[in-house]
Amino acid sequence: MATLPTLSVIVPCFNASATLARTLDSLCSQQAGGVELLVIDGGSTDATAQVLARFAAHLTRCVSEPDRGQSHAINKGFALSTGRVVAWLNADDVYEPGAIAVAREVLDEAAHADRPVVLAGACRMVHEDVAGTDYTWTPRSKDLEVMHCRAPFAQPAAFMTRAAARAAAERFSLPPGQLVREELHFAMDQDLWCRARAAGAGFTLSHRVLATFSVGAAAKSTVGGRKIAAEMERVYREHAPASQRSLPGWYRRTRLPAQLAARGLPAPLRKLWTRTGDAVLVAALAARFGRRNVKAMDWTWCL
Numbered sequence: 001m002a003t004l005p006t007l008s009v010i011v012p013c014f015n016a017s018a019t020l021a022r023t024l025d026s027l028c029s030q031q032a033g034g035v036e037l038l039v040i041d042g043g044s045t046d047a048t049a050q051v052l053a054r055f056a057a058h059l060t061r062c063v064s065e066p067d068r069g070q071s072h073a074i075n076k077g078f079a080l081s082t083g084r085v086v087a088w089l090n091a092d093d094v095y096e097p098g099a100i101a102v103a104r105e106v107l108d109e110a111a112h113a114d115r116p117v118v119l120a121g122a123c124r125m126v127h128e129d130v131a132g133t134d135y136t137w138t139p140r141s142k143d144l145e146v147m148h149c150r151a152p153f154a155q156p157a158a159f160m161t162r163a164a165a166r167a168a169a170e171r172f173s174l175p176p177g178q179l180v181r182e183e184l185h186f187a188m189d190q191d192l193w194c195r196a197r198a199a200g201a202g203f204t205l206s207h208r209v210l211a212t213f214s215v216g217a218a219a220k221s222t223v224g225g226r227k228i229a230a231e232m233e234r235v236y237r238e239h240a241p242a243s244q245r246s247l248p249g250w251y252r253r254t255r256l257p258a259q260l261a262a263r264g265l266p267a268p269l270r271k272l273w274t275r276t277g278d279a280v281l282v283a284a285l286a287a288r289f290g291r292r293n294v295k296a297m298d299w300t301w302c303l
Helices: 017-028 047-054 069-078 099-112 162-171 189-197 226-239 247-253 253-262 267-274 276-289 291-296
Strands: 007-013 035-041 061-064 083-088 116-129 135-137 158-161 204-215
Touching: 007 017, 007 069, 007 099, 017 035, 017 047, 035 047, 035 069, 047 061, 047 162, 061 069, 069 083, 069 189, 083 099, 099 116, 099 158, 099 162, 116 162, 158 162, 158 189, 158 253, 162 189, 189 226, 204 247, 226 247, 247 253, 247 276, 247 291, 253 267, 253 276, 267 276
Parallel strands: 007 035, 007 083, 035 061, 116 204
Antiparallel strands: 083 158, 116 135, 116 158
16 A cells, blocks of 8 residues: 655644644544644744643644744745645634545545645634624635635635645745745735646545634634735736736725625615615626626625
């Protein structure tokens, strides 16, 4: 039987002592061999060091020093990793039982053959501060066609072969050893998937829930606001077809203000506006940019 290729998981963290143990527990409880676990801590000042000490026997590498943010930490871990399959898991997210076994089952053959493939599973989205709003984000093939508009799946439930990471880096002429672009702090995963697809990587979608993403009040994706929208616009302009690159400007001046204003309406009126006013705006923009692109562009969740 062929030796399983090493699977590398990078955990970037900073002052995450409240959630880090849960994340590492979810990794250490995976019943799979050949996994290297790299924790890249940005020089935390809370109890992160004590948490890491408890898991020291399970860590392949642990670096604790100031860095330039999450993207820089991910790249530091990627440069130290050796796996033919790579992923990163943020310090407030967790893998579901059997997640790595699924990644192995799907990606081992491609990893051995050095083929560029990305696996995206379903992800449980947990809103820790708002009861009754949890849901499962299941990837759909049609969303791959509009990934320049929005992330097509949840990052914690994604794994990729090193060949896919290498192809994505070469596509944007990133320095050797870099996985994500360090000038991006919120949309680096969306940009990575766009670069991988442009470089010819294949995408395998699974309905199996592989991870849980925590959406808490302090989560970066919750507090980023306009910075997230600005990065999403940047990614769109860099990866969308040339004929469609002006869509964000039109969206920002027309549909987005109306969407934000409609949030203050009573539910019945909001539904009526969606069927009437929003439908008119979508149709007007779709005549130039295509309905699928217009419907996929939505920044209201972060504003």
